[in-house]
Amino acid sequence: MKPVKAGNKLISSNEMMPLVYCATVAYGIIVGPKMLVEFGREASPLLSALGLGLAVGVIILSVKMAQRFPHLTAFQWIIRLLGPLGYVPAVTLLLYLLALQSVHAYNFAVLLQMLFLDRTPLPVIIVGGMAAAFYGVHLGIEALSRFFRIIVYLEYLVLVPLLLLGPSSFTWTHFMPFYPLDTRTWLLGPLVALGSYLGYAHAPLGLLPYVRDHERALRPSLVGLALAGLIITGATTVTLGVFGPETVRLTAYPTFEYSQVLRMPQPLMFLSRYSLFFGIVWVVAIMKLAMLDMFISAIGVQQIVGVRNFKVALAGVTLVVAVGAMLIPNPRVGEQLVVNVALLGVALSLGLLPLLGLLVVLLRRRADKVAQST
Amino acid sequence: MGLFGRRRKAANKDKEEAPFPSGSSGQSGPSGQQGYQWHKSLQDNLQAIQDAFGSPETIKLQHLEVSGRDAAVVFASGLADLEKIAVEIMQPLSTWSRTHREARPELHDWPQGVLAAAQTSTVRDLSDAALELFNGSALLLLDGEDRVLAVAVDGYAKRSPEPPRVDPVIRGAQESMTETLLDNLAMVRRTVPDRRLRTITRRVGTRTRTRVEVVYLQDVADPDLVTEVVHRIDAIECGGILESRYVEERIQDHPWSPFPTMLDTERVDAVAQALLQGQVVIMVDRTPQALILPVTFFEFFRSVSDYSTPVYFATFARWLRFISFFLSFTLPSLYVALVGYHPEVIPTKLALSILGTRQGIPFPAVFEVLILDLMMEVLREATVRMPRNVGQTIGVVGGIVLGTAVVQAGIVSNTMLIIVSLSAVASFAAANFTFAQAIRILKYVLLVPTVMLGLVGYVLGLTVILLHLCSLDSFGVPYMSPLAPYRAGDIKDTFTRVPHFLMTRRPQTYHPSDMKRSAKRQKQT
Numbered sequence: 001m002k003p004v005k006a007g008n009k010l011i012s013s014n015e016m017m018p019l020v021y022c023a024t025v026a027y028g029i030i031v032g033p034k035m036l037v038e039f040g041r042e043a044s045p046l047l048s049a050l051g052l053g054l055a056v057g058v059i060i061l062s063v064k065m066a067q068r069f070p071h072l073t074a075f076q077w078i079i080r081l082l083g084p085l086g087y088v089p090a091v092t093l094l095l096y097l098l099a100l101q102s103v104h105a106y107n108f109a110v111l112l113q114m115l116f117l118d119r120t121p122l123p124v125i126i127v128g129g130m131a132a133a134f135y136g137v138h139l140g141i142e143a144l145s146r147f148f149r150i151i152v153y154l155e156y157l158v159l160v161p162l163l164l165l166g167p168s169s170f171t172w173t174h175f176m177p178f179y180p181l182d183t184r185t186w187l188l189g190p191l192v193a194l195g196s197y198l199g200y201a202h203a204p205l206g207l208l209p210y211v212r213d214h215e216r217a218l219r220p221s222l223v224g225l226a227l228a229g230l231i232i233t234g235a236t237t238v239t240l241g242v243f244g245p246e247t248v249r250l251t252a253y254p255t256f257e258y259s260q261v262l263r264m265p266q267p268l269m270f271l272s273r274y275s276l277f278f279g280i281v282w283v284v285a286i287m288k289l290a291m292l293d294m295f296i297s298a299i300g301v302q303q304i305v306g307v308r309n310f311k312v313a314l315a316g317v318t319l320v321v322a323v324g325a326m327l328i329p330n331p332r333v334g335e336q337l338v339v340n341v342a343l344l345g346v347a348l349s350l351g352l353l354p355l356l357g358l359l360v361v362l363l364r365r366r367a368d369k370v371a372q373s374t
Numbered sequence: 375m376g377l378f379g380r381r382r383k384a385a386n387k388d389k390e391e392a393p394f395p396s397g398s399s400g401q402s403g404p405s406g407q408q409g410y411q412w413h414k415s416l417q418d419n420l421q422a423i424q425d426a427f428g429s430p431e432t433i434k435l436q437h438l439e440v441s442g443r444d445a446a447v448v449f450a451s452g453l454a455d456l457e458k459i460a461v462e463i464m465q466p467l468s469t470w471s472r473t474h475r476e477a478r479p480e481l482h483d484w485p486q487g488v489l490a491a492a493q494t495s496t497v498r499d500l501s502d503a504a505l506e507l508f509n510g511s512a513l514l515l516l517d518g519e520d521r522v523l524a525v526a527v528d529g530y531a532k533r534s535p536e537p538p539r540v541d542p543v544i545r546g547a548q549e550s551m552t553e554t555l556l557d558n559l560a561m562v563r564r565t566v567p568d569r570r571l572r573t574i575t576r577r578v579g580t581r582t583r584t585r586v587e588v589v590y591l592q593d594v595a596d597p598d599l600v601t602e603v604v605h606r607i608d609a610i611e612c613g614g615i616l617e618s619r620y621v622e623e624r625i626q627d628h629p630w631s632p633f634p635t636m637l638d639t640e641r642v643d644a645v646a647q648a649l650l651q652g653q654v655v656i657m658v659d660r661t662p663q664a665l666i667l668p669v670t671f672f673e674f675f676r677s678v679s680d681y682s683t684p685v686y687f688a689t690f691a692r693w694l695r696f697i698s699f700f701l702s703f704t705l706p707s708l709y710v711a712l713v714g715y716h717p718e719v720i721p722t723k724l725a726l727s728i729l730g731t732r733q734g735i736p737f738p739a740v741f742e743v744l745i746l747d748l749m750m751e752v753l754r755e756a757t758v759r760m761p762r763n764v765g766q767t768i769g770v771v772g773g774i775v776l777g778t779a780v781v782q783a784g785i786v787s788n789t790m791l792i793i794v795s796l797s798a799v800a801s802f803a804a805a806n807f808t809f810a811q812a813i814r815i816l817k818y819v820l821l822v823p824t825v826m827l828g829l830v831g832y833v834l835g836l837t838v839i840l841l842h843l844c845s846l847d848s849f850g851v852p853y854m855s856p857l858a859p860y861r862a863g864d865i866k867d868t869f870t871r872v873p874h875f876l877m878t879r880r881p882q883t884y885h886p887s888d889m890k891r892s893a894k895r896q897k898q899t
Contacts, residue, residue, distance in 0.1 A: 012859065014859065014860070015859060018858075112830050116715070116716065116828060116829055116830050117715075117827060117828060117830055120827065120828075124826070124827070125830070128823065128826065128827050128830070128831065128834060129834065132834045132837055132838050135838055135841060136837070136838070136841040139842075139844070139845040140845070142845075143841060143844045143845035144841075144844075146844035146845075146852060146854050146858035146859065147840060147841050147844040147858070149857070149858040149859070149860065150840060150844065150854065150857060150858050153857070276716075276719050276829070279829070280829075280833050283830060283833045284833065284837060287834070287837055
């Protein structure tokens with residue numbers, strides 16, 4: 001006898017908080033501080049805070065927009081808005097997500113190989129990571145949201161003490177002076193910061209149909225963003241304070257470098273490298289982002305291609321992402337791939353789509369005239 | 375065909391072959407007696423019983439005469455108490471017969487005024503007759519009556535309540551449940567003497583027709599939960615229920631998960647506590663453990679003794695259990711990851727010390743773990759199977775001798791011996807034995823990715839285990855509650871144990887109908 005299943009696969013609005021948090025404190029914690037310090041130099045913590053303000057605005061807009069179509073995912077409402085032509089941007093969005101995930105999977109494997117697994121081939125690391133992500137996503141959004149919530153606690157438990165140890169190694173002159181920034185930096189800086197917060201603003205757009213009380217989704221989303229903002233602004237401040245803008249520009253991953261140079265108080269010296277903890281947080285951060293993106297992509301495959309079974313769609317996504325990651329020869333090619341797909345989307349949306357729309361309107365008018373005459 | 379399909383087919387096969395269907399509607403009976411209904415003739419009925427059971431050594435018959443009419447008492451040898459038969463059936467009937475010589479005896483009048491036995495019931499068919507006889511009742515048949523009376527005169531061997539063996543406490547009640555369901559229910563009723571304590575009885579298993587009781591507090595437990603539990607028990611199709619595990623695996627949400635989603639306990643006070651906080655308890659006849667549901671992951675770190683010890687120590691003990699749980703399944707893998715892949719993480723002095731002990735060891739760290747762990751598991755299994763007096767000695771001596779020998783022979787290192795022993799001891803710190811068994815399995819599950827990808831594999835393995843835990847439910851209650859989803863009010867009795875006077879509300883996790891622990895009592899008084 002098959003046991004009776006209890007519960008459903010919808011989440012409550014409160015469970016949006018960890019989803020938004022985890023969509024942000026993933027790549028944001030890895031690339032955010034470097035991006036910000038490179039651009040804003042001594043004023044980067046301030047730019048980060050301003051970016052957080054912008055991110056709040058964007059999250060409000062995206063949640064409100066998603067709430068207009070509470071039962072449709074981004075893929076569906078694009079098609080609803082544009083009709084059959086909407087398939088073009090919907091497919092482009094899906095391709096963009098798949099390309100992005102392939103690049104993330106590749107970067108994940110390269111970094112892990114560089115830092116921890118110098119003798120393990122890249123495909124083995126990619127397959128290992130993808131298998132774990134597949135397992136997580138196949139459990140459904142309910143399990144993912146619970147998992148992410150526990151990760152929020154664990155990340156705060158690990159990251160906050162690590163960041164709080166930073167000020168003891170600060171060179172305070174690294175923060176001074178922040179006023180010589182030009183107008184361009186003041187204007188564009190918050191936008192760069194916004195990029196590190198909201199590279200994944202599609203989280204509410206893609207997930208709102210799975211929220212039971214979607215009308216209450218805004219507040220938990222903002223709480224998730226605020227918690228993420230504290231971590232990223234903290235990491236930016238600490239890396240700037242410890243290394244200074246010039247050194248941060250030279251390091252690939254300043255937050256990780258910070259964890260490597262960190263010196264613990266003597267009673268806590270039971271490990272020689274505390275970067276281990278950061279490494280663990282980092283692996284999990286990329287995993288959770290991969291899981292979120294894979295979930296949204298699998299839903300996209302279901303809705304665009306018409307695959308009924310979620311696990312089949314997910315298996316397809318996993319396979320494409322894994323193969324895509326293995327085919328990337330170097331990180332530069334990967335980043336170029338993402339840029340190309342994004343440009344394709346922009347070109348299609350701004351160029352080809354209006355042309356197609358015009359053509360459809362013309363053809364319809366002509367057909368109407370023919371119908372009237374007959 | 376999937377595995378569930380095979381299970382279903384097997385269950386149906388059992389059902390087809392079973393002589394005593396659980397419906398007890400008289401549709402089938404002992405071989406050759408299918409559909410037999412009681413006749414008015416005593417001889418016919420006795421013949422039917424004899425044909426049905428076919429073993430005169432087991433089924434005994436005693437003839438008597440009641441006011442001039444033939445009667446018979448049928449009972450199972452060894453299960454019914456002969457003295458009770460004499461005192462509660464024979465003597466009253468003989469007295470009644472003497473005083474009512476002219477009266478025409480009516481069987482349905484006897485339970486009220488004639489028989490001394492407290493518990494009687496009507497037996498509908500041969501299927502019911504078998505159930506009653508083998509539960510220690512005597513059947514009373516009267517010539518001219520097409521019905522049969524069962525009188526409870528059980529006298530089978532029973533065990534008295536003893537101090538708990540699995541979860542003993544220093545302070546608190548020292549009684550545990552026995553194999554007799556009615557005794558267990560009585561102990562629970564004595565602990566919670568509330569009129570709203572309800573039981574729903576079901577007979578499960580086409581052959582064993584084991585009595586299963588669903589126990590709950592009517593105004594506290596979630597009514598939907600009770601309905602769901604009963605519904606799942608009703609859906610069980612099988613030949614026999616010999617132990618509560620047979621029920622547990624058939625009704626739990628995730629039968630393939632190594633983590634238990636129901637809590638088994640032999641302690642009566644643990645059952646009472648579960649009932650008081652809105653959980654439902656399943657008790658199965660012939661099983662000295664009750665099943666508590668729904669449960670969360672953190673329930674397995676709570677012990678009844680936490681509530682009878684001072685709050686600081688209870689909190690400390692709870693944290694010790696959390697740490698032990700983590701150490702027990704992660705320590706060997708962490709050691710393999712650090713020593714085999716990332717020795718640079720270990721402080722230099724400690725690394726040198728570990729390398730010193732590993733000098734001359736021919737195997738990689740993972741093989742050391744496997745050799746020692748397997749030795750430990752073999753010892754554990756052997757001591758469980760051995761006679762109790764010998765087992766403990768062999769366990770201790772075997773552990774010391776074998777441990778020393780493998781280290782001296784240079785097969786494993788001293789450090790590994792410490793790691794594996796610590797992990798084994800820590801696994802027993804869990805407050806529940808079934809949960810401790812899950813930990814034993816997880817240790818090996820985590821070793822696989824660690825061996826493949828070192829620390830990264832270790833983290834991936836932990837991630838997968840955590841994801842699995844997050845996906846579990848126990849009768850609709852999230853397994854990781856009150857952490858995920860977060861229930862602020864329930865945290866105080868999860869990571870800490872606050873004083874009793876602060877626990878004024880029941881855990882929200884179990885969706886009790888009445889959140890306040892004391893509200894109804896005031897109303898009642």
